[in-house]
Amino acid sequence: MSPLFVILNYTAWFIFVYIAVVWLLVLLQRRPELYDRPDEPTPLPGVTVLIPAYNEEHHLADTIRSVLSLDYPKKSLSVIVINDCSTDTTGKIAEEFVKTGRVTVLHNKTNKGKAASLNYGIEQVTTELLVCIDADSTVDSKALRVMVGHFRDSTVGSVTPALNVMNKKNLLEKIQHAEYILNAFMRKMLAFLDAVHVTPGVFSVYRTDAIRKIGGFAEHNLTEDMEIALRLHDNGYKITNEFSACSYTVCPSRWSELFRQRIRWYRGAIRNSIQYRRMFFNPRYGNLGMFMMPLNFLSILAVFGLLGTLLWNITTDSIQAIWHLSLVNWDIWNMLFNPNLELMLFSLYSTPLLFGALGVGLAAYLLRTSFHITNKRQLVSRPIYLIYLVLFPLILMVFWAVALMLELLRAPARW
Incomplete structure (x- = not known):
């Protein structure tokens, strides 16, 4: 991955983890x-x-x-x-x-x-x-x-x-x-x-x-x-x-x-x-101006950073997979049953992935806490909410990308 995408990836995950930690600290301090x-x-x-x-x-x-x-x-x-x-x-x-x-x-x-x-x-x-x-x-x-x-x-x-x-x-x-x-x-x-x-x-x-x-x-x-x-x-x-x-x-x-x-x-x-x-x-607006609004803006940038690196990884990995297949005469079964363990372990323990796992873990805790304090405990353990934590954010990233593109193109807005 190019240095630019590495920086974007690290920065984006840091922002998301930082946000989750802030909410966790506020909860711990103000829960009573x-x-x-x-x-x-x-x-x-x-x-x-x-x-x-x-x-x-x-x-x-x-x-x-x-x-x-x-x-x-x-x-x-x-x-x-x-x-x-x-x-x-x-x-x-x-x-x-x-x-x-x-x-x-x-x-x-x-x-x-x-x-x-x-x-x-x-x-x-x-x-x-x-x-x-x-x-x-x-x-x-x-x-x-x-x-x-x-x-x-x-x-x-x-x-x-x-x-x-x-x-x-x-x-x-x-x-x-x-x-x-x-x-x-x-x-x-x-x-x-x-x-x-x-x-x-x-x-x-x-x-x-x-x-x-x-x-x-x-x-x-x-x-x-x-x-x-x-x-x-x-x-x-x-x-x-x-x-x-x-x-x-x-x-x-x-x-x-x-x-x-x-x-x-x-x-x-x-x-x-x-x-x-x-x-x-602007300190006149307290936490709204000094924290929340800048953080919202940074979150949008982080979304595009993650979306960009995700698309880049998918593209480069696909090209690499096709190249590897060509080297083994398109023997896909050989690649499936003889994987590159070194590459897999590197991907598994890469820092961005660990940041991502930490972010998802914190989000899962906050979600569980949200259900608990709103007296909806019976719904916490359903597998459906794993989809919300892992897949739904990816869909929202695409929505954000479309919204920004429409704004840049000055497309007519619809209610």
């Missing part, structure tokens, strides 16, 4: 505080839940019922559904809940997108707090009650939940289930560092005045939930996490759906990183 939260305010603040919906006739009713079932005083909780010019029965389904006296339905005359729909809903909000929840999601009944106490700190602009997968039937859904559990754990670790950089659209709670002060959601941003989180930080607000507040969303069930979702996410992350590049290594 995982479920600590402020006392409930008295009286409980008024809350408005915004549900933007476009062609969600199969999920919207369950979402509204879930919100109306929250353990929260009825007089302090209201719901606004924003029908974004749906072409199915979404609007009709939403209107059926108006008779509860707690649901208001707004109708966009044209399809404006999620962020614009949320901003339309925010104009109608009169409560101290507001919540955004996607129309294909649900939430635990206790979630809101355990989240509002964090707003006793006047500097808190948003509180994020522990996001989980609702559908866990096929292989892809189970892989994403493992991913979401680990991400929920990571979001809590980020909250300890005051470096949460995404407020998921599945039941994040916001201070209404803060959202209005910063101008609402960015209407032409691919990942408005990341952009508004960075803008909250930019305006001096904190974002925290309530680990015991669980929300659930429908994840992609087909690879084509996952591809479209992740390309949008990754292109949005690239654009937001460029837009907020002033935060990089």
Whole structure:
């Protein structure tokens, strides 16, 4: 392997191992505080839940019922559904809940997108707090009650939940289930560092005045939930996490759906990183600027370093294998039953491979810990999660490569 690829390989694995070690150290130091939260305010603040919906006739009713079932005083909780010019029965389904006296339905005359729909809903909000929840999601009944106490700190602009997968039937859904559990754990670790950089659209709670002060959601941003989180930080607000507040969303069930979702996410992350590049290594933003955002950028570079070395190794090994076969008159059986042990041992004990094994081992421990502390121990030992640890990252590397290529080519973005 050329010196350049060797350096890339070592650097990439070092970054991934470093990240895993940081999360492990944060966990060891702050584990007793995982479920600590402020006392409930008295009286409980008024809350408005915004549900933007476009062609969600199969999920919207369950979402509204879930919100109306929250353990929260009825007089302090209201719901606004924003029908974004749906072409199915979404609007009709939403209107059926108006008779509860707690649901208001707004109708966009044209399809404006999620962020614009949320901003339309925010104009109608009169409560101290507001919540955004996607129309294909649900939430635990206790979630809101355990989240509002964090707003006793006047500097808190948003509180994020522990996001989980609702559908866990096929292989892809189970892989994403493992991913979401680990991400929920990571979001809590980020909250300890005051470096949460995404407020998921599945039941994040916001201070209404803060959202209005910063101008609402960015209407032409691919990942408005990341952009508004960075803008909250930019305006001096904190974002925290309530680990015991669980929300659930429908994840992609087909690879084509996952591809479209992740390309949008990754292109949005690239654009937001460029837009907020002033935060990089800026002590004004604390751990977010000095640690998290630079580390995210380095992680992307590390992904391409590993992908490049992987492709290089596959290419050179294939050429070498073909050359060896030609030397033995294409006798493949002789090569299979008389392998080059020296070459095998060198590959087995190479430093990059050992770094990789260490990285996967640390990730496996963090994943197991994530399941343990979220009370999902029965799912830890399933072989399916080995696929998540070993193979799924390779797939995500390809997605990142495609996203970067599309950004460099300035290809039109799709929601």
